[in-house]
Amino acid sequence: KLNFSANEEINIEIQGPSNAQVAIILIDSADREKFSDTLNLGPDGKESYKIQSGELPTGAYTLNAKRGESSGSEVFTIGLKTGSGAISIQTTREDYKQGDQILILGSTGAINVLLDITITDSDGKTIKKIGTFSDRFGVFKVDNFRIPIDATLGTWTINAKSGGNFKLTEFQVSGENQELVIFTDKENYNTNELMNISGSGARFSSTVTMKIFDSESVKIGELNITAKSNGEYLTIWRIPADLEIGEYEITADDGASNTSIKFKIN
Numbered sequence: 001k002l003n004f005s006a007n008e009e010i011n012i013e014i015q016g017p018s019n020a021q022v023a024i025i026l027i028d029s030a031d032r033e034k035f036s037d038t039l040n041l042g043p044d045g046k047e048s049y050k051i052q053s054g055e056l057p058t059g060a061y062t063l064n065a066k067r068g069e070s071s072g073s074e075v076f077t078i079g080l081k082t083g084s085g086a087i088s089i090q091t092t093r094e095d096y097k098q099g100d101q102i103l104i105l106g107s108t109g110a111i112n113v114l115l116d117i118t119i120t121d122s123d124g125k126t127i128k129k130i131g132t133f134s135d136r137f138g139v140f141k142v143d144n145f146r147i148p149i150d151a152t153l154g155t156w157t158i159n160a161k162s163g164g165n166f167k168l169t170e171f172q173v174s175g176e177n178q179e180l181v182i183f184t185d186k187e188n189y190n191t192n193e194l195m196n197i198s199g200s201g202a203r204f205s206s207t208v209t210m211k212i213f214d215s216e217s218v219k220i221g222e223l224n225i226t227a228k229s230n231g232e233y234l235t236i237w238r239i240p241a242d243l244e245i246g247e248y249e250i251t252a253d254d255g256a257s258n259t260s261i262k263f264k265i266n
Contacts, residue, residue, distance in 0.1 A: 002131045003077045003114055007054040012074050014065050018045045022067045026051070029060040029112075029136050039065075053078045059112060060133060077114070077133050084134065084162035085109020091158070095172045099149045099204060099229075102171070104142040106160055108134040115162045117142055122154025122173070147173055149204040180259045182210070182252040188264045192241045195263070198234045202227035202254040210235070213249045220248075227254065239265065 004010050014022060024037040034056065041047045049063070058079035065072050089106035096102060104117065117130040127148070134140040151173050160167050185196040202208050205227060212221040220240070227233040243265050251260040 002075075002133070003080050004053045006058075006079055007052075010051040010053055010076060012049045012051070012063055012076075013046065014039060014041065014049055014072075015046050016041050016065075016067055016070070018043050020045070020067050022047075022065050024049060025064045025066075027062050027064065034061070060135060077112075080112055080114045080133055082114050082163035083110065084113040084115065084165045087115070087160050087162065087165055087167035089158060089160045089167050089169050091169065091171045093171070095174055096147055098147055098151045098153075098173065098175060101143070101146045104145070104158060106134075106140050106167075108138045108140065108162065108165075110134075111136050111138045113162050115140060115160050118159045118161070119145060120157045120159070121152045122156060123152050125152075127151075127156075180252060180254055180257045182250060182259050182261045184250070184261060184263050186263075188266055189239055190266055191239050191243050193239050195237045195239060196234070197223070197237060197250065198232070199252055199259075200230075200232045201257075202231045202233055202252075203256050204231065205229055206254040206256075208233045209253045211251050211253075212237070213251070214244075215246050215248070 016022060018041065020041045022039045022041060024039055026034045028034055039047055039049055056078055060075065060077045063074050086109040087106060089104065092103045092105065111134060114133050117132060118126060119128045121127050128145055130142055130145065132140050132142055153173050153175050155170050156173055158169050180201040182199040189195060197210065208225050208227050210223040211219055213219055223235055223237060225233050225235045245265050247262055247264050249260055249262050251258060
C-alpha cells in the first residue's frame with residue numbers, strides 16, 4: 001500500500017540477519033529528518049516497524065533502514081488525494097527491446113497527488129499497474145518496470161490517471177529481428193570425433209532443441225541447450241562410432257523458428 005489516511009497505523013516489514021540491530025531514519029520529501037530510531041530484528045531476521053500517520057503531516061516519506069554497509073528503504077504517503085490537473089508523461093526513449101527497463105517521467109498541475117499508471121501492450125492487454133505520486137514540485141517518475149522478455153512486439157501504451165484527469169503516451173517494443181542460424185566447426189567428420197555446434201538468433205534464454213538425422217530422415221540423436229541472453233548457443237556432440245559413411249542433417253528449433261545444416265561422415 002502506498003497511501004495512508006490520517007490516524008492510520010503504518011506497518012513496515014524489515015528483514016535482515018537474525019537478531020540484528022537496525023538503525024531507522026524517517027525523512028520527508030524535502031529530505032528533512034523527522035525522527036530516528038533503532039530496531040532489533042527477531043530470530044527469523046524479521047520485524048514490523050509501526051508508524052502512526054496522525055503524528056505526521058500530509059506528504060511523502062521515506063523510511064531508511066541501515067545496518068553497517070547494508071541499507072534499504074520504503075516510500076509511503078499520508079493523506080494524498082487524486083485530482084492532478086493537467087498531466088504530462090513521457091518515456092526517455094521511443095523504442096525498446098524485450099527485457100529493457102523503462103524510465104517514465106511526468107508532471108502534474110497540482111502537487112502531492114496520487115496517480116495510477118497502467119501499461120498496456122500492443123494487443124490491448126494490461127501488463128502492469130503501478131501506483132505513484134507527484135512530489136512537492138509536481139514531478140513523478142516510475143523506474144521499476146521492465147518489459148517482459150516474451151513481450152508482444154508493437155506499439156505499447158502508458159496511461160497516467162489521477163481522478164478525472166488522464167494522459168496517454170506510446171512507445172515501441174521491437175525485437176532483434178535476428179534469424180536463427182546453426183554452424184558446425186567443419187563439414188566432414190570421422191566417427192567417434194567431437195563436433196562443435198554453435199549458433200545465434202535464438203529467443204532470449206530459450207531452449208534450443210537440436211536433432212540429428214541420417215540420409216533417410218531417421219533420427220539418430222537429440223541435444224537440448226539453453227541459449228544465452230544474446231541468443232547465442234554452443235554445445236559439443238560426439239559422433240557415434242557405429243554411424244555409416246554418408247550425409248547427415250542437424251536441425252535446430254527454439255520454439256519460434258527453426259533452421260538446419262548438413263555434414264558428412266567419411
